[in-house]
Amino acid sequence: MPPAASDNPFSKKGMTVKRDFLHVDDLTTDEIWQVLDIARDVKARFKHREDYKPFKDHSLAMIFNKPSARTRISFETGFYRMGGHAVYLTPQDIEIGVREAVKDIARVVSRYNDIIMARLFDHAHILELAEYASVPVINALTDYNHPCQVMADIFTIWEKRGHLDDLKIVYVGDGNNMVHSWLRLAGRLPLHFVCACPERYMPDSATVAHAKDTGVSTIAIDHDPLKAVRDADVVYTDVWASMGQKHELEERKSHFAGFQVNEALMAAAKPSAYFMHCLPAQRDIEVTDAVMESPASIVFDEAENRMHVQNAIMLFLTGNYTK
Ligand code: CP
Ligand code: NVA
Numbered sequence: 547m548p549p550a551a552s553d554n555p556f557s558k559k560g561m562t563v564k565r566d567f568l569h570v571d572d573l574t575t576d577e578i579w580q581v582l583d584i585a586r587d588v589k590a591r592f593k594h595r596e597d598y599k600p601f602k603d604h605s606l607a608m609i610f611n612k613p614s615a616r617t618r619i620s621f622e623t624g625f626y627r628m629g630g631h632a633v634y635l636t637p638q639d640i641e642i643g644v645r646e647a648v649k650d651i652a653r654v655v656s657r658y659n660d661i662i663m664a665r666l667f668d669h670a671h672i673l674e675l676a677e678y679a680s681v682p683v684i685n686a687l688t689d690y691n692h693p694c695q696v697m698a699d700i701f702t703i704w705e706k707r708g709h710l711d712d713l714k715i716v717y718v719g720d721g722n723n724m725v726h727s728w729l730r731l732a733g734r735l736p737l738h739f740v741c742a743c744p745e746r747y748m749p750d751s752a753t754v755a756h757a758k759d760t761g762v763s764t765i766a767i768d769h770d771p772l773k774a775v776r777d778a779d780v781v782y783t784d785v786w787a788s789m790g791q792k793h794e795l796e797e798r799k800s801h802f803a804g805f806q807v808n809e810a811l812m813a814a815a816k817p818s819a820y821f822m823h824c825l826p827a828q829r830d831i832e833v834t835d836a837v838m839e840s841p842a843s844i845v846f847d848e849a850e851n852r853m854h855v856q857n858a859i860m861l862f863l864t865g866n867y868t869k
Contacts, residue, residue, distance in 0.1 A: 565863045566676040566683045570693040571730045577862070578697075578734055584867050585701050585851070585858035592627065592854065599629025600866045606632040607659040608686075609640055609651075611666045612789045616825060617686045617694070620853035621663055628857060633659070643671055652678035661860055667790055682863040684856075689723060689790065690750075694859065695824045696727035698851040700735065702844060703780060705851070706820060714738040716778040716815070718771045719805055719832050720798075721749035724784045724824055729753050732763035740766045742774035744801050771805055778815040782822045783807045783832050799831070807833040812842060820844050 566572060573581065591598045606625045608618065622632040642651055642664070648671050655662055656679045664683065666672050669690035676683040685693055704710055714737075717725055721743040729749060732739045733756065741749055748754075748767060758765050768774040775781055786802045787795040812821060821833070821843045829835045837843060861867035 564680065564682060566679075566685075567693060567859050567863060568672055568676055568683065568685045569691055569730050570696050570727060571734050572693075573734070575734045578700075578731075581697065581855070581858045581862050582701055582704060584861055585697075585855045586705075587869070588857045588861065589851075589854035592857075598627075600861060600868065601625060601628040601630030601660075604630040604660045604864075604866075605658065606630055606661045606663060606860070607635065607655045608632055609635045609642060609655075609662065609664040609666070610686075611637045611640075611642060611664075612687065614665060614686075616849050616852050617665060620849075621686070621856055624853040624857040625860065628860075630660075642666060642675075643668070648674040649678040651675070652683075653680070656680040661864065682860075684859060684863070687723065689788070691723050691726045691730065692824065693727055693730070694852065694856050695724065696731050697859065698855040699728075699782070699822060699824070699848060700731060701855050702822070702848045702851045703820070705847070706844060707779070710735060710737075712738075713780070714740070714778050715780045715782060716740045716742060716771075716775045717782045717784075718742045718775070718807055718811065719783045719802065720747045720786050720788070721767075722747075722784060722788050724782075725749040726753050728782075729757040729765065732765055733757045733760035734762065737763040739763055740768055740774045740778075742768045742771040742805070744805065745769055746801060747798075771811055772814050775811055775815040775819075778819050780820050780822055781807055781812060781815050784824055785826070785828055786832050795828075795831075802832070806831070807837055809834065809836055809840075812837055812840070822848055825849055 625632045652675045660681055662679055662683045663686050665686040666688050669688040672685050672688050725741050786798045821837050823845050827833055
């Protein structure tokens with residue numbers, strides 16, 4: 547049986563319903579803005595080295611079935627600096643769904659920890675984890691989406707531009723978990739979002755249809771990157787072969803010819819356009835070294851903001867944020 551609402555350890559903080567963050571649109575538009583505001587505040591506190599310990603005596607379980615640099619380091623560092631203790635669990639430690647059922651792990655880990663963060667292959671596993679956990683579950687990437695990343699991305703754009711009005715984001719590359727994340731965000735915040743991908747690497751059609759149906763954003767799927775990036779404020783890309791598909795990279799390279807983000811492609815966007823990438827990047831494959839190192843590139847601000855936004859997400863979900 548999934549846990550009863552009364553098992554929720556955060557009910558004492560006025561959180562009557564356990565909140566998870568499995569998709570960016572698990573938050574309402576207003577809640578997304580609340581999280582962005584919290585992130586801005588918490589980032590300033592970190593920059594000033596304020597003594598800010600809302601997670602004193604709290605514990606975060608971090609379950610990884612895939613490799614990670616940014617996600618592991620940013621969650622662990624952020625939670626530690628807010629006074630908590632993070633437990634890093636490698637793919638060999640739990641082998642979720644293999645050594646032990648997902649629903650068993652959900653209930654066991656909930657008995658020790660205040661928050662669960664998990665990076666898994668199968669999206670169904672994170673849904674099951676959240677269903678059976680009595681503490682908030684945060685999706686740190688599945689094959690389907692990467693909501694923490696897209697929250698950091700939109701926060702970074704907001705920081706750079708000072709507003710999110712009239713924002714054209716053109717994603718160039720594989721129609722993968724990052725595209726699904728952008729599409730789900732586009733159902734909450736008004737964007738002009740274009741995914742320029744090869745025809746055989748389209749995003750999930752139901753996710754595209756849902757994003758369009760919300761009527762919040764203008765959304766297009768295109769196969770001509772040079773045309774798509776016209777008037778773009780942001781050109782975004784990701785690897786052509788995601789984790790779990792790395793063995794396909796050589797074959798994929800020929801399918802993605804013309805989809806590399808290079809200086810010619812950036813020149814076709816607005817002169818003020820930013821280049822973004824969730825990282826890790828494969829230089830001179832999906833993006834050139836020159837673009838990565840160019841003044842347009844904001845990839846390291848984007849990477850830093852993972853920590854601030856995730857801190858905000860954890861504070862929001864647990865009701866632990868106080869001004
Ligand atoms: N962007 C991102 O999630 O990076 P890692 O895979 O290194 O965590
Ligand atoms: N699409 C990439 C994102 C890595 C952060 C992957 O899933 O490997």
